[in-house]
Every structure is written in structure tokens, then in C-alpha cells.
Amino acid sequence: MSKIYTITSGKGGVGKSTTTANLALGMAILGKKVVAIDLDIGLRNLDMILGLENRIVYNIIDLLEGRAKLNSALIRDKRNDNLKLLAASQTNSKEDLSKEKFLNLLEQLKEQFDFVFIDSPAGIETGFSNAFAGADNIIIVATPEISSIRDADRVVGILEANGKKNISLILNRVQPELVKKGEMMSQEDILQILAIDLLGIVPNDPRMIEYTNKGEPAVLNKSSITANAYMNITRRLLGEDVPQIEFKPKGLFQKLFGKLQRT
Amino acid sequence: MLFDFFKRKKKSAKEAAERLHIILAHERGMTRLPFFDDLKADLIKVLSKYTNTKDSLDIRVNRQDGYDILEINVPIKNKAKRQKTPA
Numbered sequence: 599m600s601k602i603y604t605i606t607s608g609k610g611g612v613g614k615s616t617t618t619a620n621l622a623l624g625m626a627i628l629g630k631k632v633v634a635i636d637l638d639i640g641l642r643n644l645d646m647i648l649g650l651e652n653r654i655v656y657n658i659i660d661l662l663e664g665r666a667k668l669n670s671a672l673i674r675d676k677r678n679d680n681l682k683l684l685a686a687s688q689t690n691s692k693e694d695l696s697k698e699k700f701l702n703l704l705e706q707l708k709e710q711f712d713f714v715f716i717d718s719p720a721g722i723e724t725g726f727s728n729a730f731a732g733a734d735n736i737i738i739v740a741t742p743e744i745s746s747i748r749d750a751d752r753v754v755g756i757l758e759a760n761g762k763k764n765i766s767l768i769l770n771r772v773q774p775e776l777v778k779k780g781e782m783m784s785q786e787d788i789l790q791i792l793a794i795d796l797l798g799i800v801p802n803d804p805r806m807i808e809y810t811n812k813g814e815p816a817v818l819n820k821s822s823i824t825a826n827a828y829m830n831i832t833r834r835l836l837g838e839d840v841p842q843i844e845f846k847p848k849g850l851f852q853k854l855f856g857k858l859q860r861t
Numbered sequence: 862m863l864f865d866f867f868k869r870k871k872k873s874a875k876e877a878a879e880r881l882h883i884i885l886a887h888e889r890g891m892t893r894l895p896f897f898d899d900l901k902a903d904l905i906k907v908l909s910k911y912t913n914t915k916d917s918l919d920i921r922v923n924r925q926d927g928y929d930i931l932e933i934n935v936p937i938k939n940k941a942k943r944q945k946t947p948a
Contacts, residue, residue: 744877751885755893755924780872787878791885793924 604733608749610720626680649813692725766797798831886921
């Protein structure tokens with residue numbers, strides 16, 4: 599069972615690469631063979647989030663242009679043998695990637711790996727259509743902000759117009775306190791607007807910057823509040839029925855009442 | 862929710878959701894149906910021939926279960942335009 603997932607968004611900076619890194623590493627932790635592809639040609643980022651930037655010798659353009667063999671272009675993760683990274687090129691532009699060659703590569707990777715995660719460039723330019731061309735599943739990352747949701751809607755529209763059916767949403771950086779106060783759109787508000795399936799909710803974690811600084815994705819850190827959210831999402835991708843966690847901030851009343859209900 | 866003292870002031874999240882509903886209804890029409898603007902103009906032309914509703918017409922595209930749905934809301938006012946000004 600091979601599956602190709604493209605992680606994308608309308609707006610930039612909503613956490614695509616971080617999401618890709620955590621889902622890919624999370625899936626590797628669960629024992630699946632995974633390759634993460636950075637398709638943001640010219641703006642390579644996934645390598646740093648995974649802490650693998652010093653290991654890159656060849657990138658995806660080298661591979662597609664025949665300057666490198668597949669095995670030398672696949673960078674082995676230092677913590678988990680199940681995970682490989684295929685880095686973006688820094689010197690080329692998005693137009694340098696041939697869609698045909700890329701689709702052939704995906705066919706090859708499907709045979710070697712259980713999961714392929716493609717970190718797509720933001721927006722709706724050239725690189726974007728390459729990123730979703732070969733994918734059977736699209737994951738949209740959005741934050742509960744008005745511009746992020748507006749752009750996500752546009753991307754959903756384009757994907758659906760291109761015949762993509764399996765589109766789901768990861769709602770990132772949710773702040774339950776603000777949702778409760780009515781100062782941040784709730785998941786219900788957003789799902790009603792976007793009308794796509796919810797894959798998972800990732801709460802806002804002030805420690806996320808630490809993980810990125812160190813090149814150690816949240817899933818490596820068991821005490822992280824986001825690690826759990828990401829692991830739940832990877833289990834859902836494996837077909838497990840993992841209920842959505844409610845990140846509602848608990849008041850004293852709720853805590854007491856919650857306990858009573860459970861007994 | 863239970864203890865919400867409703868309607869003191871509109872919360873900003875509600876406002877965001879409402880603004881998105883309105884702008885996206887328009888944008889979806891534009892980007893998903895290339896003929897949306899022409900269709901809209903024609904619809905207004907036809908509908909205003911029979912009703913007084915030109916300014917209160919609400920024409921939008923919504924998405925439901927992967928389908929685009931053209932929604933047209935025509936509030937009918939009591940007096941038909943035709944009786945006042947025969948075309």
C-alpha cells in the first residue's frame with residue numbers, strides 16, 4: 599500500500615514544511631518507510647526543519663537531470679532509518695523541474711516506500727501544479743486566520759477543478775483560549791466555510807520555534823503538546839480511527855464536571 | 862457556550878467567518894465559473910424585468926460535497942415593476 603500525499607496551502611508561512619516534517623518522521627517512527635520530498639525549488643526549507651541540511655550532496659533537480667543516482671540523492675535521516683529526504687535545489691527555479699520526469703520518479707518511489715510526502719510550494723504558481731500532479735491525497739494546511747482560510751479556499755477550488763477528490767485539512771496553530779473567547783474562528787466555522795474533511799487540529803505551541811531552531815521536529819519530543827496531535831494525524835493516515843482531541847481550555851467547573859462524568 | 866451572554870458585542874471570530882462567507886461566495890463564482898459575471902448580468906436583466914429586486918438580488922456560488930451550487934436569492938417585493946412601468 600503506497601500512498602502519495604501532497605502537503606500544501608494557499609498562504610505561505612502557515613506551517614507546511616513543519617507539518618511535512620512531523621508527518622514524515624511520525625510515520626517513520628510508526629515503522630513505515632517514508633520519503634519526504636521538498637518541492638519548493640529555490641526555497642529549500644524542509645532540510646533545516648529536519649536537521650539534515652549538512653547531509654545534502656545532491657538534490658531533486660540533480661536526480662531528475664541524471665547527475666545523481668536515486669540512492670545518492672536520498673538523504674538518510676540521522677535518527678530514523680525509515681525516513682529519507684529528497685531535498686529541493688537552491689539554485690534552480692520552479693520551472694526547471696520537468697513534470698514528466700517528476701511523475702516517473704514518483705512511480706519509482708512508490709515501489710520503494712510506503713509513504714511519499716511532498717512539501718509543496720505555497721500559492722498557485724508553476725511549482726504548485728507539479729506538486730499535486732502525482733498525488734492521490736492532498737493535505738491543506740491552514741491557520742484560523744482570515745487570509746489563510748481565504749487562500750485555502752482558492753486552492754481547494756483549483757484542486758477540485760483539477761479533479762482531485764481526497765482533500766483534507768490540518769488546522770494549525772489553534773489557540774483554544776481565543777476560540778473560547780470568540781476571538782478566533784473555531785474548527786466548526788472553518789469547516790463550514792471550506793467544506794472539506796478535517797484531518798486534524800494542531801494547537802499553537804510556543805515551543806515550536808525551539809524544535810525548528812534545533813532541527814528536531816516536535817514528534818521527537820514526547821512532552822510536546824503538538825507531538826501528540828501529529829502522531830494522531832499519522833495514525834489517521836494509516837486508517838486508524840483516532841478521535842479528534844478537544845483542546846478546549848478547562849475551567850474549574852469543567853474539570854470537576856468532567857471527572858464526575860467519567861466515573 | 863452555555864454561559865455566553867449573547868449579543869453584547871459581535872465577537873471578532875464571528876465577524877471573520879461572516880466576511881469570509883461573503884467574499885468567498887463571490888470569489889468562487891469568479892474563479893470556478895468563468896461565465897459567472899456574464900450570467901449574473903443576464904440574470905439581473907431578466908429578473909429586473911419582472912420584479913423590483915435589482916439591488917437586493919443575491920447571486921453566489923457555494924460548495925457542497927464537492928459540487929458547485931449556484932444560489933440565487935430573489936426577495937419578491939409586493940408591487941411588480943411591470944404594472945408601474947410597462948416595458
